[in-house]
Amino acid sequence: MAGSGSAHLRGDAAVLSVEDLEVEYHTDRGSFKAVAGVSFDLLQGETLGIVGESGCGKSTTGRAVLRLDPIAGGRVRYREESIDEASPARMRELRRDMQMIFQDPVSSLNPRRSVKDVVMEGLAIDGVPKKQRDAQAPELLTQVGLPSERFADMLPRQLSGGQAQRVAIGRALAVRPGLLICDEPVSALDVSVQAQVLNLLEDLKKAYDLTIVFIAHDLGVVRSFSDKVLVMYLGKTCEFGDSVEVYERPAHPYTRGLLDSVPSPESEGGFAGPALTGDIPSPLNPPSGCRFRARCPIAQDRCATEEPEMREVRPGQFAACHYPLD
Secondary structure, rough: OOOOOOOOOOOEEEEEEEEEEEEEEEOOOOOEEEEEEEEEOOOOOOOOEOOOOOOHHHHHHHHHHHHOOOOEEEEEEOOEEEEEOOHHHHHHHHHOOOOEEOOOOOOOOOOOOOOOOOOOOOHHOOOOOHHHHHEEEEEEHOOOOOOOHHHHHOOOHOOOHHHHHHHHHHHOOOOOOOOEEEOOOOOOHHHHHHHHHHHHHHHHHHHHOEEEEEEEEOOHHHHHHHOEEEEOOOEEEEEEEEEEHHHHHHOHHHHHHHOOOEOOOOOOOOOOOOOOOOOOOOOOOOOOOOOOHHOOOOOOOOHHHHHOEEEEEEEOOOEOOOOOOO
16 A cells, blocks of 8 residues: 555556656646545556546546656656656657557547558657558558558548547557557447447457556446556545456445446436435535545545545455445
8 A cells, every 4th residue: 555545556567556646737726636646556468447527637647647747746657667757858768658549539630641641650750661651551450440441541530430549549559559548538439339449449458468547437338348447536546446346346435426327227217326416526625534525425524524545445445435335
């Protein structure tokens, strides 16, 4: 365990190690910590799902790992190298092995370049000759389900959302990364297309032995795709553990509420259980004690005065709650 309010699973061969990560934003109304003490270790070939409602800090966590957002505190290590201490030149080198896939695939692609050129963009930056890039492009496009003879010369605006996301995945994989950070990669896609993209990522994960951080608000997506799950609320970690255990036996009331809010065709009300009530407090003025207490159905006086520390409630499962669920 590393630090108060953080979940930390130690591994002998952690590819990515995040310890007490803090990211601070400054606004006209004041400063606030979008990420406040998040920790986890991710082993080779594992997928970590980071979930929570909008504004909880999950995307900021992913961006901070690549130092796309500045790190205000804590440590991030990739293959034992300190990301938070790396020079800008070194970070450019490291990002070749740490790629990110964004939520809106179309806006992340250069609209004036062909699909083939977009996919080979990283190799072009690395100085790989055009002849060599052109020779590699067909195989990579085929791997992501976009046959070269049909898609190579298309422009991004001619693609569907699912096809554009496949291009973004291909662009990330072209440089053969070890770590892939997926920031809501299927949230803008239809359900049927979501399944196709997830299946593609699963196949590519096995083929390339990828380590993946998968950020989503849809718990159903995370459940099917992730080995471990980290649940965030207002910049803090609520719960962390094996995905099967977290879904079958959630220990934090917030995790339980998120699961109950998932649509279920088998339930009479259309959902698995009661939906979360109340609004998310402002990060500029978070509640004292437990940040979730204002919306928690089992909150007690202690929750208002004492911030719960992350602790192991079951083997390998951690929760920041004074009164974890049985």
